Amino acid sequence: MEKYKFNKEKLEFVEVRRGVKWWCRKIFQYLLASILLAILYYCIFALVVSTDAERKLAKENEVMAEEYEKLRQKLEVLDNTVSNLKLKDREIYRSIFNADPLIVSLIDQSSPLLENIDTTKDEMIVSKSRQMLELMQESASDVQAVFEDINEECKYLGKSVDHIPSIVPLKDFSVGQTGASVGKKINPFYKTVVEHDGMDLLGAVGTDVLASADGVVVESVRSKRGRGNSVTIDHKNGYMTTYSHLGDILVRKGKSVGRGEVIGRIGLSGMSFAPHLHYCVTYNGKVVDPRNYFFADITPEQFREIIAISSNTGQSLD
Incomplete structure (x- = not known):
C-alpha cells in the first residue's frame, strides 16, 4: 500500500517515495523476526519431539550407567576380597614364617586415567575400568596361588604347624x-x-x-x-x-x-x-x-x- 503526505505548499497529497534505508530497515526487521521464530520453533521441537538419534543416545547412556554400576560393584567386591586375603597373608608370613609378605599391586595410583578422570572420555573410562577389573581378578588369583603354596608348605612341614599358637585360648570367644x-x-x-x-x-x-x-x-x-x-x-x-x-x-x-x-x-x-x-x-x-x-x-x-x-x-x- 502506497503512503501519501499532505504538501502544504501545493495544497495536495503527494506520494511518499521510500528510499534505500527504509527498505534495508524493513528487510532487517523481517530477517530478525524470521530468525527468532526459527529459534522458537527449534526449541519447542527439541523439547517436545525426540529424534531417533537422540533416543538411541539416551538408550546408550542408560546402558552405560548400568555398566558403570556393575563395574563399581565388582571392583568393590574384589577389592574387599583381595584386602582380606592380603591381611591374612601378612598375618601368616609375619607370625609363622617370619618373612615379609608378598606385595600385590592392584592398581597404579599414579595412572593417567585416575589423574585426569574428570576430562577422560566415557569410552576410555569404560575401557580402562574393564582393564583394571581384569588386573584385580589376576591379582586375586595371584594371592590365592600364594595361599596354595603356603598350604603345600604346611603339608610339607607336617605336624610342626600344629605347634604354632594360632587360636584364641577361650571357648566361645567374642x-x-x-x-x-x-x-x-x-x-x-x-x-x-x-x-x-x-x-x-x-x-x-x-x-x-x-x-x-x-x-x-x-x-x-x-x-x-x-x-x-x-x-x-x-x-x-x-x-x-x-x-x-x-x-x-x-x-x-x-x-x-x-x-x-x-x-x-x-x-x-x-x-x-x-x-x-x-x-x-x-x-x-x-x-x-x-x-x-x-x-x-x-x-x-x-x-x-x-x-x-x-x-x-x-x-x-x-
Missing part, C-alpha cells in the same frame, strides 16, 4: 571380650603406668581356657599372689604360652596337650581386678603380641576390631 594387650598400661591397683606383657581376655568365672597349640606343660603353678594360678606350655619350636589368673587347673606338669584342649578355667586368682585370662606369648624368650596369633580362629574384620579395642584400652586387669 570380640567384646577383648581387653588390654601388650604395651604400657595403667595398673588397676597402683594406678601407675607399667609394662603389660600379655593380653587380657575377659570372661565369666568357669569359662574354659584352651591350649592355643600343641605342646607340653612345663609349669603348673597355684598361687594367691601375682599371676595367681597359671599354666605354661612349651610348644617345642621357640614358642611358649602362659595362661594366668585361672580358677581351676586341669593339667599337670609334663602332660602333652593338643590345640583346643581345655587346660583350665577362668578364675580370680592372684592380683586380678576382675575375672579374666591373662594370655602371654613368647618367641625365643621375647614377649610378642598375642593379637597376631589368633589368625586361625578369627576373620579379618574381627581382627581389626580386636586391634581397635585393645589399642584403646588404657588399663589392664592385673
Whole structure:
C-alpha cells in the first residue's frame, strides 16, 4: 500500500517515495523476526519431539550407567576380597614364617586415567575400568596361588604347624571380650603406668581356657599372689604360652596337650581386678603380641576390631 503526505505548499497529497534505508530497515526487521521464530520453533521441537538419534543416545547412556554400576560393584567386591586375603597373608608370613609378605599391586595410583578422570572420555573410562577389573581378578588369583603354596608348605612341614599358637585360648570367644594387650598400661591397683606383657581376655568365672597349640606343660603353678594360678606350655619350636589368673587347673606338669584342649578355667586368682585370662606369648624368650596369633580362629574384620579395642584400652586387669 502506497503512503501519501499532505504538501502544504501545493495544497495536495503527494506520494511518499521510500528510499534505500527504509527498505534495508524493513528487510532487517523481517530477517530478525524470521530468525527468532526459527529459534522458537527449534526449541519447542527439541523439547517436545525426540529424534531417533537422540533416543538411541539416551538408550546408550542408560546402558552405560548400568555398566558403570556393575563395574563399581565388582571392583568393590574384589577389592574387599583381595584386602582380606592380603591381611591374612601378612598375618601368616609375619607370625609363622617370619618373612615379609608378598606385595600385590592392584592398581597404579599414579595412572593417567585416575589423574585426569574428570576430562577422560566415557569410552576410555569404560575401557580402562574393564582393564583394571581384569588386573584385580589376576591379582586375586595371584594371592590365592600364594595361599596354595603356603598350604603345600604346611603339608610339607607336617605336624610342626600344629605347634604354632594360632587360636584364641577361650571357648566361645567374642570380640567384646577383648581387653588390654601388650604395651604400657595403667595398673588397676597402683594406678601407675607399667609394662603389660600379655593380653587380657575377659570372661565369666568357669569359662574354659584352651591350649592355643600343641605342646607340653612345663609349669603348673597355684598361687594367691601375682599371676595367681597359671599354666605354661612349651610348644617345642621357640614358642611358649602362659595362661594366668585361672580358677581351676586341669593339667599337670609334663602332660602333652593338643590345640583346643581345655587346660583350665577362668578364675580370680592372684592380683586380678576382675575375672579374666591373662594370655602371654613368647618367641625365643621375647614377649610378642598375642593379637597376631589368633589368625586361625578369627576373620579379618574381627581382627581389626580386636586391634581397635585393645589399642584403646588404657588399663589392664592385673
